[in-house]
Amino acid sequence: MPYVNIKITDEGVTREQKKQLIAGVTEVLQKTLGKNPKTTTVVIDEINVDNWGMGGLPVPEFRETLKQS
Amino acid sequence: MPYVNIKITDEGVTREQKKQLIAGVTEVLQKTLGKNPKTTTVVIDEINVDNWGMGGLPVPEFRETLKQS
Amino acid sequence: MPYVNIKITDEGVTREQKKQLIAGVTEVLQKTLGKNPKTTTVVIDEINVDNWGMGGLPVPEFRETLKQS
Amino acid sequence: MPYVNIKITDEGVTREQKKQLIAGVTEVLQKTLGKNPKTTTVVIDEINVDNWGMGGLPVPEFRETLKQS
Amino acid sequence: MPYVNIKITDEGVTREQKKQLIAGVTEVLQKTLGKNPKTTTVVIDEINVDNWGMGGLPVPEFRETLKQS
Amino acid sequence: MPYVNIKITDEGVTREQKKQLIAGVTEVLQKTLGKNPKTTTVVIDEINVDNWGMGGLPVPEFRETLKQS
Numbered sequence: 354m355p356y357v358n359i360k361i362t363d364e365g366v367t368r369e370q371k372k373q374l375i376a377g378v379t380e381v382l383q384k385t386l387g388k389n390p391k392t393t394t395v396v397i398d399e400i401n402v403d404n405w406g407m408g409g410l411p412v413p414e415f416r417e418t419l420k421q422s
Numbered sequence: 423m424p425y426v427n428i429k430i431t432d433e434g435v436t437r438e439q440k441k442q443l444i445a446g447v448t449e450v451l452q453k454t455l456g457k458n459p460k461t462t463t464v465v466i467d468e469i470n471v472d473n474w475g476m477g478g479l480p481v482p483e484f485r486e487t488l489k490q491s
Numbered sequence: 492m493p494y495v496n497i498k499i500t501d502e503g504v505t506r507e508q509k510k511q512l513i514a515g516v517t518e519v520l521q522k523t524l525g526k527n528p529k530t531t532t533v534v535i536d537e538i539n540v541d542n543w544g545m546g547g548l549p550v551p552e553f554r555e556t557l558k559q560s
Numbered sequence: 561m562p563y564v565n566i567k568i569t570d571e572g573v574t575r576e577q578k579k580q581l582i583a584g585v586t587e588v589l590q591k592t593l594g595k596n597p598k599t600t601t602v603v604i605d606e607i608n609v610d611n612w613g614m615g616g617l618p619v620p621e622f623r624e625t626l627k628q629s
Numbered sequence: 630m631p632y633v634n635i636k637i638t639d640e641g642v643t644r645e646q647k648k649q650l651i652a653g654v655t656e657v658l659q660k661t662l663g664k665n666p667k668t669t670t671v672v673i674d675e676i677n678v679d680n681w682g683m684g685g686l687p688v689p690e691f692r693e694t695l696k697q698s
Numbered sequence: 699m700p701y702v703n704i705k706i707t708d709e710g711v712t713r714e715q716k717k718q719l720i721a722g723v724t725e726v727l728q729k730t731l732g733k734n735p736k737t738t739t740v741v742i743d744e745i746n747v748d749n750w751g752m753g754g755l756p757v758p759e760f761r762e763t764l765k766q767s
Contacts, residue, residue, distance in 0.1 A: 360632040370474050373661045375475030381653030395475035403575050406582030406602035423500040444613030446519030454511045464613035508677050513682030533682035544720030544740035567701040580730045588722030644748050651751030671751035
């Protein structure tokens, strides 16, 4: 019955990678808590980089500051 | 004041159906808890089937396994 | 497969009322979109009134303003 | 380490406004709780007006009722 | 920068198991998408079984139906 | 109509601080997007430090690694 929501930036994640995320996270819940994969829900939200803030800045600007530091 | 978030797969839900979901869920909260519809927020997220996992698989593959079982 | 998250203030909601919320919302999804109740997840979060803001105020203060208006 | 999720209707919010939302919310957390901006995450979800319900209606219809009241 | 929210029923998950969930999910994101563990946030919500619905029923009643089927 | 969810670690945030968070975030939305405070919802979730992971570790252990680096 677990519900897992993964929010990542929308930067070209492939279908295959999403498959791996779903399989990997489901396996962690099965191994750690014995949860039944059949009732484990995983939802991936891909967020535009302009809609994701870190350090008080949108991701593109935040990454610029990291390059300069 | 309730906030309800409905996550469903992005499979052609019509505007009329969304209206019914909003009306129906708001009515449940009003009837059950006496909540004021005017301050009841309902947000519907439509998720790409490749971004929704069940049974450790993306929905399309998961549905395939159901057909074969 | 739908996932529904209901956030309400933590003000003595009874177990029976939670049962009605779960049943009612699941029914709306079944009637509106034909979703299978067996794979419909409903999670209810009860939030302390001090942790819920409206009108820029915590709920208790916000309700006071409504009484005075 | 705070995580802030802002859900707003998808009505032409500019990139500059998103920058201000991220900066403003991050500053509130820094000033109020001394949280480090570098580990403060802000995610903005823009929701289609047909997917957002108030008063048991989608936003466009809800706003119509406000005009007539 | 990923943000992962895991919702599970509140049924005696140990601190050690939470550690394994956090480590396991973070590793999946690192291996699959090359995400930096240091900026990967994982939040675990433990939900009372009466607040979690499946099949239109709270979890305890839902499990009863599974035993009888 | 905005809905803002703030997740922070459960480390003694006072009622007054929650008031400031609610007021501050509501003001940011009003100033930036002209949103009406009366229909702006802010919900604060306080998360046990053992349920919050960074760097693949629960917060207490993660902070230890920061001290030693």
